């Protein structure tokens with residue numbers, strides 16, 4: 512199968528930080544169908560060679576193991592092309608169409624790595640130029656809108672030009688190996704399914720913690736905040752993967768139908784429940800990994816007195832028969848103690864302990880970052896003394912599966928996975944418009960309540976785990992976050 516991949520936003524951060532390294536890795540791993548072309552599109556004038564030199568330089572900022580050698584880059588560069596386009600000029604789309612037609616590849620993947628306010632104009636122009644035929648796929652980067660109305664508006668335009676099965680809405684968390692492991696764990700094994708319900712599970716925590724601050728993205732971030740940046744998409748997508756019913760098949764829509772049902776079952780927020788069940792925070796100066804770091808308000812391009820949240824913790828429930836009453840805690844933040852993301856499924860304790868002093872719940876930990884893996888926490892007997900087995904001999908142990916080590920040669924990164932899926936037309940790991948809109952519907956009351964609440968985000972020191980109120984939120988149910996246990 513031959514392909515052309517067009518990257519709108521071809522000189523932007525996302526392109527050189529994530530997409531080019533992922534495409535290069537895909538080439539290295541022999542995943543890219545041979546003979547494909549990659550066309551970067553942006554506003555300024557440059558030649559193919561100038562663009563190649565620009566990307567070559569940017570690779571210096573990519574982690575060392577993912578940088579190409581001279582020879583590898585030469586191979587990669589042969590695929591790279593550049594085209595200047597004004598995104599509102601029909602003649603530029605006609606030129607793009609002619610460029611694509613020259614070769615007539617089986618598939619043209621049009622990746623919109625631009626600011627989302629450009630999505631409608633790009634899609635309309637693509638439609639008018641007839642660049643929406645059956646071989647065309649459009650990839651839309653997040654954030655898709657900043658609330659329900661704007662997401663619906665973008666989706667209306669996308670749907671007026673492309674069929675739903677041509678629209679690949681990216682949530683790069685779905686491309687992470689841990690998410691595939693989760694699907695394999697739940698639906699490739701019979702072991703956990705009987706336990707995967709309220710009768711056996713006490714609570715579920717999803718933590719997406721970052722040590723980094725907002726860096727140079729202060730202006731984008733300040734318009735966005737942690738709820739829109741991480742919860743509406745990444746955290747909720749992980750929650751759907753955990754809570755969904757087994758789908759009838761591995762087809763994209765079978766999976767997405769089940770995920771949508773979970774989103775529709777989430778307990779809706781009211782102004783009162785936002786005050787009780789949602790904590791927002793903003794980092795102050797502190798230390799991360801032994802280095803002093805600035806507070807959010809001192810970051811570049813952050814307006815004075817900003818009330819933007821850089822941390823969110825919340826409690827919700829999935830209101831259906833499987834999960835009724837089980838708390839789901841979501842937490843995400845910047846400038847936390849570590850880049851450490853995981854899902855912790857805590858099982859109920861034994862109903863009648865015969866070893867006094869050993870009440871301890873089993874846990875399944877699905878690790879996303881820094882490495883992906885799986886841990887099962889159990890109690891085991893250390894040995895047996897003269898007095899036979901008794902409480903003090905039981906000790907916590909964990910069965911630890913390090914997937915990074917076990918499958919190192921076969922592991923591919925999130926963007927690599929998703930780009931290859933878009934090229935080959937697999938929609939399983941992309942978000943359908945109704946899922947995305949339902950996620951906005953659910954977070955909107957939180958945004959509204961915050962807009963009307965003068966108290967603003969709670970301060971927390973960089974390098975910690977967020978405001979103390981986040982611990983109190985789970986302590987109310989007799990729980991604690993993983994690092995507090």
Ligand code: BG6
Pocket residue numbers: 721740880
């Ligand atoms: C992006 C957010 O979607 O995800 C960023 O916009 C965040 O703010 C990033 O840093 C985190 O992704 P990862 O894969 O590094 O955990």
